[in-house]
Amino acid sequence: MFRTALRNVLAHKARLLMTVLAVMLGVAFVSGTLVFTNTLSNALQNSSAKGFDQVDVAVLPGVGDDAGDTTGQPPQLTQALLDESAKVPGAASVIGVVSGFTAIADKDGNLVGDGFQSQGGNYWSDKDARYPLSDGAAPKGAGQVALDAKTAERAGYQVGDTVRLSVDGPVLSPTLSGIFTTDDGNVTAGGSLALFDTATAQRLYGKVGAYDEIDVKAAAGTSQAALKAALDKALPRNAVETTTATKLADDQARNIASEMSGLKQGLLVFAGIALFVGTFIIANTFTMLVAQRTKELALMRAVGASRRQVTRSVLIEAFVVGAVAAVTGLIAGIGIGAGLKALLGTLGATVPDGPLVVTPGTVGAALAVGILITMLAAWLPGRRAAKIPPVAAMSSVHATATTKSLVLRNTLGALFSGAGIAVVLAATSMSGSDGQAPMGIGAVLLIIGVFILTPLLSRPLIAAAGPFMRVFGVSGKLARQNSVRNPRRTAATASALMIGLTLITGMTVMAGSLQQAIDKMASASIRADYIVSMANGNGLSPDVAEKLAKTPGVTAVSPLTDAAVLIDDTSEWITGVTGGAIGELTSLTVDDGTFKVGGSQVVVDDRTAKSRGWKADSTFTVIYDDGQKQRLTVAGVYEGNEVVSGIMLDNTQLAPHRTDAADHTDMQVMVKTSDGATSATKDKLAKALGANPAIKIQDKKDISNEIAQMFTLMLNMLYGLLAMAVLVAVLGVVNTLAMSVFERSQEIGMLRAIGLDRKGIKRMVRLESLVISLFGGVLGIGLGVFFGWAAGELVGTSMPTYELVLPWARMALFLLLAATVGILAALWPARRAARMNMLAAIQSE
Structure with a gap:
């Protein structure tokens, strides 16, 4: 049975390619989303991260008055404390750190690193290990400054240029003495860093003769704990506080994780949606694939194979297909993640710099989706096919769904949809954050319910396109009938597009309504220009x-x-x-x-x-x-x-x-x-x-834009994800139509034989694809408007100026996009159908 399964996989190369493509799409969607979200999350985390390579113990200002301070202010880290720290046994070197806000203007006068931190500090010595120079020399005196390489490149500065900057005061114009490299997380994420000599930094940041922190490097053979104990013994108690670099790193990681928790939850939602879409694409593909092979599987049963062996052979095929598709899908997903990051920048969002992040979790998710979900998706239809009596199965190409199964499916769909609507409506009456979790649960239930009911909904909605289809004569009539003849296949094709458009329409409705509410709030409450x-x-x-x-x-x-x-x-x-x-x-x-x-x-x-x-x-x-x-x-x-x-x-x-x-x-x-x-x-x-x-x-417009900036960033991220969802939808429709054409080879051959020309065949397949895509688009936009309204009701409890704004132009664009998906997806299957040899097609099994 193992050899038979492998031969089956290789014997039908076209079918193998289409199946691998479908699984690869699901894997690419999941892994691409994870790569993109992990990359963005990592870059934003790095913006708050600080390296500890040059410090084993940090000396920070204490809270007591042992240093003779009676003003109630924290004691300062003076030069005397730094000198005392350098004499402690086990200390190899010390660095006094001064830092503060420093705004740097580019040559056009605009702030560099807008949206991220603009920091400044002190260059400790001519060979400061924290900031190795790549060009020029260390800054000396009040008239010189050094910049990190990324900032210098963005601002267009070179060594010797005059730099415009401000340190919480008047504009300064020092000369750029040097350019340095750094692994500072803020700089990596898109911020800026300017360094002065220590005396200048202390004067500019209002800390003459004092430091914000003293970093002590341990000598070889001295542990961080031993160095900390020595510093605690030598320095005035309560005047300073010592902390090991390990603890600082742990505290920093904990703080960053806390700050990033909200963003990570939002990004995980995208990954979850990707996983959901990828899973049902794979499941529906295998359902159709096994249905097409019902006669072949029945023949195996007739020659002595048991039900378990038939099911096992399907699972073996699924494993081979899933393994190949998982690897190729992961590679494609990495490329998609990189493309999304670049696309986000072109949409006007402030995108942090940073390397592409491919975590073990991403690899694991790709393999899980590609192999485990493929095998799980193949198990149910394989088991169902194995249960069909061989004689009954060999009498038809595929077994039709029973009335009982349809009633069960529609009942489940109605229950999920009803529960989802009820929970969403209940959430709208709650206040603020209390309603977020119930609304999320309700949205998931409703989407699942609509997905289950999609075959039932396809008939009336596609029937509404009847008058339009009649314009195209016989081809239009056949296309409409083909669209509703196999509702499950139609639902599988339309659902990927439906979910993508639901998400993007809902967020667009929310963004437009929020932006108008904020604009109205600013214009209504502020007369200042x-x-x-x-x-x-x-x-x-x-x-x-x-x-x-x-x-x-x-x-x-x-x-x-x-x-x-x-x-x-x-x-x-x-x-x-x-x-x-x-x-x-x-x-x-x-x-x-x-x-x-x-x-x-x-x-x-x-x-x-x-x-x-x-x-x-x-x-x-x-x-x-x-x-x-x-x-x-x-x-x-x-x-x-x-x-x-x-x-x-x-x-x-x-x-x-x-x-x-x-x-x-x-x-x-x-x-x-x-x-x-x-x-x-x-x-x-x-x-x-x-x-x-x-x-x-x-002005007031700038203020409202700044308030809505985070929401705008999320919307731009969604547009980037929509681009990937559209790609998945296009290829998914191509895959389903190609399988549909293969399944209907005899029918297409008969149509050609009785007089339908090649143009008519092409038109029939294209119209079928167009109708199915528009069906998915209408469902997606309808659900998106409902979710946008519901979320707006929740926001409106804390924002009196909020009111629903429907972006008619964008919704029309989304519907046009769905139609374009249908037209593009049908090009290859339509051409393939038209080029069939009618006699060979009629004789095909």
Whole structure:
């Protein structure tokens, strides 16, 4: 039986190729998605990663006062502590580390590494092992800087050029002294790194004579634990804290894993969808394949093979096919993953740099899908074929489904669909994150239910295309009848496209609706033409608001200063604003009282007021940083949103209580101008601030785009995955049509014999493919709109401006895409059908 199975595999080379292709598609879809998502996830993780090659023990600032500090601030890591660390037994070398935000502009004045961290630090010595120079020399003095090679390449800088940069202050123009290489994860992921000499870095980052960290390298033969113990003994207790590199690496891995958990869950959803699509493509292919071989398997039974032997022979064939397809599919998937990454960049998404990641899990998944799922997919139809009595099987090409099996299938489909709809509708009435898990479960149940019901749904939906098909005469009529004659085959062909379009339509509906809600929120709540802030989210110097107020054409300015206060023994954030201007810069709906900020009067957003039981004329006491108390009165309660919220207090009341000058910064500055938001006005404001790359000047559209940036990135990722799903759908339809043509060889030969010409045969196959693809497209778009609506209902509980927006143009494009898939997929099968020898086809078995 083993030899018979192998001979069967090799005897039908065309059938073998089509089956291998179908399995390979499933494997490629799964492995390509895993390669792509792992690559993206790894690059984003690297952006937070820090290497520990040059450190065995890190010395960090402590929390005590052994160093004589009585201000309550953490002790500094001074030069004396660094020198003391270098003398500790077992210490081979020490490095004092200084770091901070550094924005670098390219030659066009744009921020390099936008979307990732822009960092700076100190180059320790002429031969700093952390940053080997690839060109030029180490930076020396305030007029020189070194850049990492990737940043220099992106910005177009070479050694000797003048570099524009900013370190939380005015624009600097040092000379590029050298270019270095680094395995710093932030740089690898697309960030930037600028290095100064140690004295310059300490001055620029406000740490003169001090360090953020002291890295100690152990001498040969000294363990990290022994070095840590020696440092603990030599350095002042509580003034410093020592940690081994191993623990730092473990803590970092744990923190990164925590930060990445949400993104990983989203990426795993894509991988799960890929696995689902790949699995049913393989299962349906083998179902059709075994159905075509029913007579052959029955003959084996007739000459003495047992049911178990017949089933085993099918499984052996499945193993051979799966093994070959798994390897080729994995290779194709790696290429697809690389192509998706490149495609994502062309769609306008900020794509992190990083190597292509092929994990053992990806290889295992490819082999599991290719071999295990192929064998599992072949087992059920093989077992079913083995149960058919030989005489009955040899009387027909394939056994038709029994009424009992159809009733069971439709009942299961109805139960799954009903349960899915019920769970999704129940989730829409929940709030926020509480409804996410139920909605996901409901969506999976509904998709499975629709997939099971697809053969039943195919008849009425394809029948609706009857008037269109009549235009093409006999070919159109035959194509429509062929489409519904074998509903299971039609469902198998349409389902891959259905799932891809369900996903992308749902996300497109969500993205469009969210973008409009955010735009409406920004335009409805902000009258200011521009919001000015730091690119890294840090505070702005008070000088920024003063410079903007003096700029010609500026009519109103209000800095927004956040401060932590105590209210009823609980912490609360309060925002300092310019009371006389904030009403002119915002347009907020007031639910209670009046919008008035000045003196002891404040305005509060509705959520805060509700949680604390406040209303207009309510009073409460705040305790500031300096311990002083003040009694404030709620002048009004306004409707807060994602753009404007919180307690607003006049800056004249807040400023005297800011004890730390370093904290006396503004998070944002609102600006209104006489000319409105124009490119000329924006350039004028940028010029007034010294064209500083560290400062962002955004209009309302920029703000809404930034809020929606993560969702836009996910949507662009989906468009990349859609490209792969379309490829899978095209080849899947090709495969199914080719098998259908092979199965109907006698029928096609008879049609040719009674007068249907080759053009008519081609037209019949193409129209059949077109109708099936459009059927999958209509189902996918319909499900996508339903899921988009349901998810929007969930989001709408926390976003009052949210309302459903149907992207009619894109949905029409998706339907056109489905039609294109059908037309392209039918080219080869139609040509093959038309070129058949009619007499040979009539005689075929």
